[in-house]
Amino acid sequence: MGSKAESVSGGVPRFDPEGTVAIVGAGLAGLQAARVLKDVVRNVVVVEASDCLGGRVKQVSGLVPWSLQLGPEFIHGSENSVLMKMVDNWGWKTRELEWPDKYYFADTKTSCSSEDETKEVERVHHFFEDILKVEGEDGASVKDAMAKAGASRKEIEIAEVCYANDFGTSLDKMGIPELKREKLSWTYGEKYLILDRPLSCLINNLAAGIDVRIKWQAKRIEYASSIDKGTSLVTPRSKGIKRCSIVNQQGERLQCDAVIVTVPLTILQDGDITFSPPLPLAKRGAISRIAMSTAVKVVLVFASRFWPESFWDACCPYGFLPEIWATKYDSPRSSDELAGRVAMVGFVCGDRAKRMAEMPEDEIVSSSLAQLDEMFGSRVEERPASSAFLSYYIKNWSEEPFIRGAYSYPCKAKEGDRGLLRKSVGSLFFAGEATHEGVNPCMQGALETGQLAAQDVLKTFQVGGNNLGKL
Ligand SMILES: Cc1cc2nc3c(=O)[nH]c(=O)nc-3n(C[C@H](O)[C@H](O)[C@H](O)COP(=O)(O)OP(=O)(O)OC[C@H]3O[C@@H](n4cnc5c(N)ncnc54)[C@H](O)[C@@H]3O)c2cc1C
Numbered sequence: 148m149g150s151k152a153e154s155v156s157g158g159v160p161r162f163d164p165e166g167t168v169a170i171v172g173a174g175l176a177g178l179q180a181a182r183v184l185k186d187v188v189r190n191v192v193v194v195e196a197s198d199c200l201g202g203r204v205k206q207v208s209g210l211v212p213w214s215l216q217l218g219p220e221f222i223h224g225s226e227n228s229v230l231m232k233m234v235d236n237w238g239w240k241t242r243e244l245e246w247p248d249k250y251y252f253a254d255t256k257t258s259c260s261s262e263d264e265t266k267e268v269e270r271v272h273h274f275f276e277d278i279l280k281v282e283g284e285d286g287a288s289v290k291d292a293m294a295k296a297g298a299s300r301k302e303i304e305i306a307e308v309c310y311a312n313d314f315g316t317s318l319d320k321m322g323i324p325e326l327k328r329e330k331l332s333w334t335y336g337e338k339y340l341i342l343d344r345p346l347s348c349l350i351n352n353l354a355a356g357i358d359v360r361i362k363w364q365a366k367r368i369e370y371a372s373s374i375d376k377g378t379s380l381v382t383p384r385s386k387g388i389k390r391c392s393i394v395n396q397q398g399e400r401l402q403c404d405a406v407i408v409t410v411p412l413t414i415l416q417d418g419d420i421t422f423s424p425p426l427p428l429a430k431r432g433a434i435s436r437i438a439m440s441t442a443v444k445v446v447l448v449f450a451s452r453f454w455p456e457s458f459w460d461a462c463c464p465y466g467f468l469p470e471i472w473a474t475k476y477d478s479p480r481s482s483d484e485l486a487g488r489v490a491m492v493g494f495v496c497g498d499r500a501k502r503m504a505e506m507p508e509d510e511i512v513s514s515s516l517a518q519l520d521e522m523f524g525s526r527v528e529e530r531p532a533s534s535a536f537l538s539y540y541i542k543n544w545s546e547e548p549f550i551r552g553a554y555s556y557p558c559k560a561k562e563g564d565r566g567l568l569r570k571s572v573g574s575l576f577f578a579g580e581a582t583h584e585g586v587n588p589c590m591q592g593a594l595e596t597g598q599l600a601a602q603d604v605l606k607t608f609q610v611g612g613n614n615l616g617k618l
Pocket residue numbers: 171172173174175176177194195196197200201202203204217218219220221222223363364365366409410411414419420442444544549550552553554578579580581588589590591593
């Protein structure tokens with residue numbers, strides 16, 4: 148990565164006296180905040196530590212005829228969703244998928260579909276569907292609650308691979324109260340959708356016309372810890388300098404009137420950014436209690452498909468890969484060279500991902516192929532995955548330098564912690580998926596937090612109404 152900051156669009160930001168809002172982080176939350184603010188506030192500048200936009204929205208191309216998503220891939224829910232509103236407005240299409248579609252029990256080498264679920268699978272789904280009836284104070288884990296409700300070891304393993312893995316952690320780290328809040332706040336419906344194009348298109352559309360500086364890592368943020376009611380966004384001239392300033396890794400200073408911080412929770416926890424004055428104790432407490440774990444995506448590329456055409460995904464109790472899915476796009480773009488190639492993705496989160504990250508890559512690949520051979524092998528072709536295997540790509544999210552994990556999960560944080568994380572302090576505002584008080588972790592949740600932070604800025608400084616109708 149080069150060291151010099153670069154401007155992706157719009158050239159060098161203008162520091163005129165008409166108000167500047169700086170946004171730290173060019174992921175979904177940061178870009179959405181910028182989008183909401185840009186027509187109301189004269190100068191909106193997004194600074195991004197890495198060399199690209201999108202944050203956790205990342206893809207790799209050149210493996211199969213379409214881009215493979217390394218971060219988010221699925222749209223969770225189609226109702227009341229700012230994301231789906233955008234998708235519809237842009238005329239993009241989605242396809243609905245069944246989740247989970249199949250179960251493969253690696254201990255007994257048996258499988259079942261979602262229509263012929265075993266009693267154990269059914270009981271696990273009922274437990275999560277009826278989570279509001281489960282008792283559990285702050286600090287109570289889902290694993291304890293399942294054990295208390297009489298779940299067998301097998302049921303707990305099914306829940307680990309179906310639910311905990313999806314939430315990005317393990318059952319012993321998931322807290323009952325946050326899981327209940329998530330259930331109550333989830334208004335998006337249960338559809339599981341895939342977009343008809345790579346999610347980079349979403350990032351490109353969000354970033355259009357926004358002034359973003361890449362390779363610009365915020366290291367220190369100076370801000371005003373209190374703001375008088377009715378204060379103008381523009382720092383009074385009598386103060387001589389702007390009320391906020393952000394210093395980057397090279398000591399460059401960006402002066403502004405308000406700052407929205409959208410960096411991942413890990414970045415705040417690791418103290419990458421120092422704040423002056425220091426953040427309030429209550430917020431620091433919330434930062435330490437909310438939890439984010441990690442994920443590994445194992446992409447395996449094959450010369451041809453060896454799974455049935457109707458196969459889409461499977462949760463795999465006792466499997467090396469807890470969840471796998473075939474990537475499918477209706478209209479693959481590009482190149483003759485890649486024509487016919489297909490990919491299977493293994494998704495591993497939480498402690499399993501941490502253990503996997505310690506393994507040599509060739510061992511990850513051989514264990515993954517062995518699982519697929521067992522799942523799809525037949526008398527005619529015993530090792531179909533190994534035979535068709537061409538290459539792999541492993542994405543370990545804990546190694547992503549400015550993200551260092553996957554996403555926050557319903558953890559054992561105290562009630563109100565997410566609100567404390569989100570709460571503004573004077574001219575300093577917060578957004579990003581972990582600040583969502585209801586749901587985590589999803590793309591529309593991250594977008595909503597960016598939108599809310601932008602709205603808070605406009606309200607705090609009473610800047611010409613808000614701009615939220617514009618989506
Ligand atoms: C493996 C994986 C799978 C997922 N699957 C799904 C899915 O299927 N569906 C779904 O809806 N969601 C999914 N998610 C969650 C979704 O991706 C996130 O909720 C969302 O993208 C978070 O956006 P954000 O803006 O809050 O954070 P980010 O995207 O992390 O943006 C924060 C930005 O801040 C930057 N930054 C960090 N430090 C600094 C600094 N000091 N200075 C400047 N910039 C800095 C980072 O580089 C980053 O670009 C998945 C996430 C992962 C990782």
